[in-house]
Amino acid sequence: GQSLEQPSEVTAVEGAIVQINCTYQTSGFYGLSWYQQHDGGAPTFLSYNGLDGLEETGRFSSFLSRSDSYGYLLLQELQMKDSASYFCAVNTGFQKLVFGTGTRLLVSP
Amino acid sequence: KAGVTQTPRYLIKTRGQQVTLSCSPISGHRSVSWYQQTPGQGLQFLFEYFSETQRNKGNFPGRFSGRQFSNSRSEMNVSTLELGDSALYLCASSLTPDGAESPYGYTFGSGTRLTVV
Numbered sequence: 512g513q514s515l516e517q518p519s520e521v522t523a524v525e526g527a528i529v530q531i532n533c534t535y536q537t538s539g540f541y542g543l544s545w546y547q548q549h550d551g552g553a554p555t556f557l558s559y560n561g562l563d564g565l566e567e568t569g570r571f572s573s574f575l576s577r578s579d580s581y582g583y584l585l586l587q588e589l590q591m592k593d594s595a596s597y598f599c600a601v602n603t604g605f606q607k608l609v610f611g612t613g614t615r616l617l618v619s620p
Numbered sequence: 621k622a623g624v625t626q627t628p629r630y631l632i633k634t635r636g637q638q639v640t641l642s643c644s645p646i647s648g649h650r651s652v653s654w655y656q657q658t659p660g661q662g663l664q665f666l667f668e669y670f671s672e673t674q675r676n677k678g679n680f681p682g683r684f685s686g687r688q689f690s691n692s693r694s695e696m697n698v699s700t701l702e703l704g705d706s707a708l709y710l711c712a713s714s715l716t717p718d719g720a721e722s723p724y725g726y727t728f729g730s731g732t733r734l735t736v737v
Binding site: 544546552553554555556557558559598600604605606607608609610612613 | 730
């Protein structure tokens with residue numbers, strides 16, 4: 512089967528740094544993506560890692576280690592608006608994304 | 621530029637009926653995918669279309685079908701609706717190079733909330 516494991520919930524305070532981990536086991540791998548989804552909203556693309564290493568986009572960074580089947584999303588300088596669910600997703604081929612179970616991030620003042 | 625547009629936003633249907641959902645991708649995006657989102661199963665891939673061809677299909681029964689038109693607009697159809705089909709159906713488009721895997725990420729529409737009673 513195919514599975515992506517993430518923590519179900521993470522809590523942090525404004526201004527802090529939080530890391531959301533994702534371990535995956537899939538039959539194909541063409542890249543790891545991260546999406547943010549606010550309650551009642553659509554998933555929004557945050558970042559993509561096709562190769563090992565760190566990708567930085569503003570306050571968000573994402574890391575991939577293909578040998579460890581592991582990646583993480585790092586959110587810095589947390590803001591209240593970052594409270595949302597975060598999903599990792601593996602492209603297993605022909606644009607099929609297999610999504611993780613999602614991590615609910617709660618940012619408090 | 622306009623985002624991904626899905627219609628209708630909400631739909632209530634009765635068991636046994638069929639339903640057609642519509643998706644207009646971002647202009648220039650030729651890859652369109654459909655996902656089902658439920659609290660229990662999360663986000664699950666239904667199918668992907670590129671230039672009117674279905675390139676990939678998820679593990680859903682044959683009651684779920686789709687198609688893509690020459691203008692990249694896509695529709696999905698669910699026949700003989702069951703209570704378990706109640707979900708948020710999301711369409712996503714991507715700027716995918718011909719025949720290649722997309723590093724660009726997907727832009728999702730706001731979804732169609734289907735309730736089967």
